[in-house]
Amino acid sequence: MEPHPSSSQIQPPRFLEESRITAVSPSAYYIADFISEEEEKLILEKLTHRRLQTWPSDMVRGDTLLGAGPLPEWLEQLIPRMLSMPLSEDEPNIFAASPHGRPNHVLVNEYPPGTGIMPHKDGSAYYPVVCTVSLGSTICLNLHKSKPDGALDPKPVWRILQEPRSLLITTAELYSEYLHGIEAIATDMDICEATIANWTRLRSPLSFKDGCHTRETRVSLTYRDVLKVSKLGGKLGPVFKRS
Ligand SMILES: O=C(O)CCC(=O)C(=O)O
Numbered sequence: 001m002e003p004h005p006s007s008s009q010i011q012p013p014r015f016l017e018e019s020r021i022t023a024v025s026p027s028a029y030y031i032a033d034f035i036s037e038e039e040e041k042l043i044l045e046k047l048t049h050r051r052l053q054t055w056p057s058d059m060v061r062g063d064t065l066l067g068a069g070p071l072p073e074w075l076e077q078l079i080p081r082m083l084s085m086p087l088s089e090d091e092p093n094i095f096a097a098s099p100h101g102r103p104n105h106v107l108v109n110e111y112p113p114g115t116g117i118m119p120h121k122d123g124s125a126y127y128p129v130v131c132t133v134s135l136g137s138t139i140c141l142n143l144h145k146s147k148p149d150g151a152l153d154p155k156p157v158w159r160i161l162q163e164p165r166s167l168l169i170t171t172a173e174l175y176s177e178y179l180h181g182i183e184a185i186a187t188d189m190d191i192c193e194a195t196i197a198n199w200t201r202l203r204s205p206l207s208f209k210d211g212c213h214t215r216e217t218r219v220s221l222t223y224r225d226v227l228k229v230s231k232l233g234g235k236l237g238p239v240f241k242r243s
C-alpha cells in the first residue's frame with residue numbers, strides 16, 4: 001500500500017456522517033484524503049500564484065454571480081465527488097436543498113507562510129454550506145464566537161487543522177453564528193489532541209507530535225452556491241484581483 005492513495009484509490013466516505021467532527025457542533029465534516037497527490041499537483045499547476053481568484057467570475061453588487069458559466073474542468077471535477085456523499089438516508093447530499101443543487105462558485109485563496117485571513121462571516125450571498133479543499137500545506141482554521149456585545153472573542157472556540165488534499169465542510173449555525181479566520185503566522189503552535197477539534201480525523205496526527213507545524217504555501221479552493229445568479233454576463237472569463 002502506498003503511503004498516500006492514488007487517484008483511483010480515493011474513496012470518499014459512504015455516508016458523510018462517518019466524517020463528522022464530533023467535537024464541533026452543529027455540523028462540520030473533515031475528510032483527510034479527498035483528493036490524491038496527483039490531483040493536488042495538477043490543480044496547483046493550473047494556478048499561477050495569483051493570490052485571489054474567483055471562478056467562473058467575480059460577483060457584482062457583492063452578492064450576484066454574473067451568469068452561471070461553467071467552471072473549468074480542473075475545478076468542476078471535484079463537484080461530483082462532493083455530491084456523492086449522502087448525509088443520511090433522506091438527504092442525498094449536502095447541496096440537495098441549495099438553490100442550484102450544487103456549488104456554482106469557487107474562490108481560490110493563496111496563503112504564503114505568515115499570511116492569514118481575519119476572523120469573519122461569509123455573509124448572506126451564499127447558501128450556508130462551505131466546502132474547502134486545501135492544497136500545498138497544513139494550516140489551522142480558527143472558529144470564534146462573537147461576545148454578547150458583538151465584539152470578537154479572540155480565543156477560538158474550536159481549531160480545525162486542514163491538511164493538504166483534505167476537504168472541510170462547514171454548515172448551518174457554524175456558518176451564520178460563528179466567525180472563521182486563519183492567523184497570520186508562519187508556524188501553527190500548540191497542536192495536540194486537546195486543542196484540535198478534528199484530531200481523530202487527521203491523516204497524519206503523528207507528524208504534529210512536537211506540537212508545531214511550520215507552514216508552506218497553502219492554497220484553498222472554497223466551493224459555495226451563490227444564491228443570486230444574473231442572466232447577464234456568463235461569457236466573461238475569470239476575474240483576478242490583487243489582494
Ligand atoms: O482559505 C480558507 O480556508 C478560508 C477562506 C475564507 O474564509 C473565505 O475566503 O471566505
Ligand SMILES: [Fe+2]
Nearest residue numbers: 120121122180
Ligand atoms: Fe470565509
